[in-house]
Amino acid sequence: MAKAKRIGLERRLVTPEGVTLQLKLAGSGARAGAFLIDALVMLAILIGTTLALFAFHAGLGSAFGSLLLILWMLGFFALRNFYFILSESGARAATLGKRVMRLRVIARDGGRLTGGAIVARNLMREIEIFLPLMFTAYSASQGIGDRWAGAAGLLWAAIFLFFPAFNRDRLRAGDLIAGTWVIETQRRRIGTDLLAAAPIAATTPFSDAELDAYGQYELQKLEEVLRRDDRDSITTVAAAIRRRIGRDDMPDDRQFLDAYYAAVRLHLERKLLFGQRKRDKFDAAA
Incomplete structure (x- = not known):
């Protein structure tokens, strides 16, 4: 079992083989910036997909409207989940946003980042962010009577959104469950x-x-x-x-x-x- 020594955001991780790794955890600002970039990428994909479905709807007629709506909802669910899972399953263990901000995901025990950990940390984002935001949007669309429900959804999202700022390892709830860290990386060539x-x-x-x-x-x-x-x-x-x-x-x-x-x-x-x-x-x- 690897051991980690904590000094600010610096971590000295000693692997089971006795090798010392010097790591620096990603700050809250860097993680927020990476998520914003990923959100913009997903938004662009979603807009493009929506326009394509509208074009199909105009060509096929209103008879297929319900089917296209179902396809859109399934596509949106797959996009906001599998975008992160597939990106972090690659060799760099990072989404496009994390690459831009020079971040990557690793296992906290010093071992290999497993597929189960990647799936767990990213499916938790559905509960942390997307589900409360959709709940808030739905409540707002129902009129004044559901304002309190919308406020509760916003509070729910805010608690999880600021969760990394209130723990020493800058962990999301997904990181806590999956046993992962998000660390800073340096771009350099092998000397x-x-x-x-x-x-x-x-x-x-x-x-x-x-x-x-x-x-x-x-x-x-x-x-x-x-x-x-x-x-x-x-x-x-x-x-x-x-x-x-x-x-x-x-x-x-x-x-x-x-x-x-x-x-x-x-x-x-x-x-x-x-x-x-x-x-x-x-x-x-x-």
């Missing part, structure tokens, strides 16, 4: 200087089984460790990798990690040329 600093990889071959022990996610974390060049972290990570792949023929921890980093990176890049992507150590599909 070519690290490859240039690891010429030993050419004379210290690793087998395919040893290179397949980790994926892109672990490679990025290994790069962070090498760039920080902290002796304790390098010793801990080197010991964890040695145990996993069964190699102890390179006593120098830094040289071993440089060589392994270079070999794994080249190995993963070769696989990508053939359309084989290994996201992390849990991904057996590659």
